[in-house]
Amino acid sequence: MTFGILAVSIVFMLIGMAVQYRLKSKFKEYSQVPTTSGMSGAEIAQKMLRDNGIYDVNVTDVEGSLTDHYNPTNKTVNLSTEVYNGRSVAAAAVAAHECGHAVQHATAYSMLQLRSKIVPAVQISSNLSQWIILAGIGFMGFGNGNPTILLVGIILFAVTTLFTVITLPVEFDASARALKWLDSTNITSHTEHAQAKDALKWAALTYVVAALASLATLVQYIMIYQGRSRD
Numbered sequence: 001m002t003f004g005i006l007a008v009s010i011v012f013m014l015i016g017m018a019v020q021y022r023l024k025s026k027f028k029e030y031s032q033v034p035t036t037s038g039m040s041g042a043e044i045a046q047k048m049l050r051d052n053g054i055y056d057v058n059v060t061d062v063e064g065s066l067t068d069h070y071n072p073t074n075k076t077v078n079l080s081t082e083v084y085n086g087r088s089v090a091a092a093a094v095a096a097h098e099c100g101h102a103v104q105h106a107t108a109y110s111m112l113q114l115r116s117k118i119v120p121a122v123q124i125s126s127n128l129s130q131w132i133i134l135a136g137i138g139f140m141g142f143g144n145g146n147p148t149i150l151l152v153g154i155i156l157f158a159v160t161t162l163f164t165v166i167t168l169p170v171e172f173d174a175s176a177r178a179l180k181w182l183d184s185t186n187i188t189s190h191t192e193h194a195q196a197k198d199a200l201k202w203a204a205l206t207y208v209v210a211a212l213a214s215l216a217t218l219v220q221y222i223m224i225y226q227g228r229s230r231d
Contacts (some may be wrong), residue, residue, distance in 0.1 A: 007185040012213035019209055025203040029064065029081065030090035030199050041083040041091035048099040048181055049077070051056045057102045060083075068094050070101035072116060073138060077102055078183040089188065093196035096182050099175030110170045129156035133221060137228075147228040149154070156222045161218045164211040171207050 039047070045059045057075045061084040062068075068079050077098045083091045104112040135149025179197055182188045188196055 008213070008216050009010060012209060012216065016206070016209045016213070019202065019205050020080045023206060024066070026197075026199050027090050029092075030093070030195050031086060031088045033089040033192065033195060034087055035089055035092050035187060035192055036189045037092075038076055038087055039092070039187060041079050041086050041095035043123055044092050044187060045077050045099050047185070047187075048096055048178075049102060051181065052099075052103045052106065052186070052190070054102055054106050055197040058107075059083075064109055068150060070201050071104070072112075073106050073107075089192045090199055092182060092192075092202075093178065093199045096178035096196075097174050097200055100171075100177035103177055104170070104174060109173065111173070112123045114183040115163065115166045118159065118163055118166070119182065121159050125156035125159040129153050129160060131146050132156060132216060137224060150221075150225050150228060154218070157214075157218055161211075164207070164214045167207050168204075168211055172181075173203050175204060176199075 031127075037044075042059050042061070049055070049057050049059070057077060058079045059079065061081055062078045064080055065081065065082065068083055070077050077214070078094055078097075079098065083094045085091075105108075130153075132149060133153030136146050136153050138146075172230055178200065179193065182196060
């Protein structure tokens with residue numbers, strides 16, 4: 001069974017790498033396509049925030065590639081330099097998507113609120129679950145392991161899995177808000193809108209792969225626990 005977990009991990013790791021490669025390829029491709037509006041990512045972000053009545057969120061420039069994110073703690077839309085200064089379809093899509101999260105925050109979107117509430121628990125579970133599971137299975141040199149310890153580890157891992165699952169509607173909703181706004185403001189043309197949608201689709205798939213991988217691993221851990229409990 002432990003071989004099965006390794007196999008599943010390898011399979012999803014390879015799938016994840018393939019999706020990441022495709023995402024970077026799409027981002028690079030659409031970074032070469034200028035938008036009809038000619039607006040930069042920063043300008044698009046600021047306009048989307050204003051159009052949604054949000055005036056207490058700052059748009060900042062951060063280092064790195066694909067490091068774009070919204071921080072609800074200090075209310076900042078953080079855009080990578082390429083997106084912040086970019087005037088491309090990719091920059092427009094990413095900037096609008098991150099502002100989609102700011103709109104979720106401002107409108108108290110339920111799934112975002114739920115995800116935020118479990119962040120402290122996830123920070124603990126992500127650090128401890130694997131070590132406790134390994135000890136429970138018996139990889140730490142304690143004979144056949146301990147089903148009770150294994151169960152504790154599984155519960156902690158389940159919290160992390162729950163987080164990856166909750167993240168899916170949050171990400172899909174942010175993209176939907178972004179695409180709807182881009183279309184309504186004519187910042188992107190019909191063709192550019194389809195390209196922005198394609199770019200965001202591949203970004204979303206990275207979260208889908210992560211969630212499926214976590215769910216598959218959780219199921220295998222539960223099966224191991226059931227087997228140990230019957231021994």
